[in-house]
Amino acid sequence: MVKWKRLKQLSKYAGIQYIYSLNINAMKKFIVLSLVLLATAAQSQKQYTLSGDVSKVKETVTKVYLSYYFNGVSTQDSAVVTEGKFVFKGMVAEPILGNLRAAYKVDTSVKTKRMVSYKKDVTPIYLENSAIQLSSIDSFANATIKGSKSHLEYNKLKAFTKPVSDKMEALNTTYSELYKKKDEAGMKKLDADYENLDAEMKAKQKEYVLSNLNSPIVMYAFGNFAGYSINADEVEPLFLKIPLAVRSSMKGKEMAGKIEIAKKTGIGKPAIQFTQNDTAGIPVTLASFKGKYVLVDFWASWCGPCRQENPNVVAAFNKYSPKGFTVLGVSLDQPTGKEKWMEAIHKDNLTWTQVSDLKYWKNEVAVMYGVNAIPQNYLIDAQGIIIGKDLRGDALNAKLAELFK
Secondary structure (H helix, E strand, C coil): CHHHHHHHHHHHHCCCCCCCCCCHHHHHHHHHHHHHHHHHHHHHCCCEEEEEECCCCCCCEEEEEEEEEECCEEEEEEEECECCEEEEEECCCCCEEEEEEEEECCCCCCCCCCCCCCCCCEEEEEECCCEEEEECCCCHHHCEEECCHHHHHHHHHHHHHHHHHHHHHHHHHHHHHHHHCCCHHHHHHCHHHHHHHHHHHHHHHHHHHHHCCCCCCHHHHHHHHHCCCCCHHHHHHHHCCCCHHHHCCHHHHHHHHHHHHHHHCCCCCECCCCEEEECCCCEEEHHHHCCCEEEEEEECCCCHHHHHHHHHHHHHHHHHHHHCEEEEEEECCCCCCHHHHHHHHHHCCCCCEEECCCCHHHCHHHHHCCCCCCCEEEEECCCCEEEEECCCCHHHHHHHHHHCC
């Protein structure tokens, strides 16, 4: 009798009504079918369906590309637009922010190729395993997205931080104009404004986290607060206020790992020792630089800001190398990028030791030091202790001037 009641409950859960037979074989078949139905129902709940309608977008959208990065893996997908409609189907382990990019019908009468505009052609989307709808009445970037609770929260966060974002966009516009004019002095004057806005944005992100500890995007907001160069003493207290269930998510565990690395690579900590091959394939150890002040400089030939910073590093090296200072470059170039790496070293006059395993963002030394963005660097003293981080431009020169008075 107990088994019979359990079967009846199972059938209701699966949404199927059966007339039962006392035949044992029939009961066995029913058990198998019910389990299959249960598995199918569970599987369907773990997938997302993203349905889009772009028929009213001014330009004819022919294809849509979906991309997102999660747990160290980059996912790319595409969908053909038919009669203004497209569909994506897939599964995410937990809510994740991605991007949708539109491709348009080529106008053969125009000789110049249309460049991708992030203001018109790209729209962010918070994916979760649900039925999600996208529609737009003008440009693709202004699409309305429904069906994703995570995306709704994402919109709330954007609205909350919009006053700061607007000021940052205006500052970027000013910077771009100065850059076109090659006004180095004018661009330099904006540094303080950028620092102030960064601090203002961090405060906003922190406020959101504290007020929305159970939000599906709380780890996204926390990541914005923590930044790419994490100060463990600053961010860990806030991290520990987030519920354990959220911290136990994949994103939560990833952030916990970053905080642990930040603890090991903070100022005053012994530098993590490593060995990596130089341009000739000869192993180089960090320990071999003991007795000198060494700047471990993470960069890559494809990194524009890194290449812009290189003249400052060259100037610092030329000025202070006779006094006991040197640089150890760690390149995040790609497996096929050795030639470009060598060209950049020669072109930028980088005469110090360079190492790389050509594993891109998975460079083993970069992973050890928790490098999530470049340029990034660590200044290590003669005893192997970290005494500076993210020193660029005037900050690097000021620190070296202080050390070599």
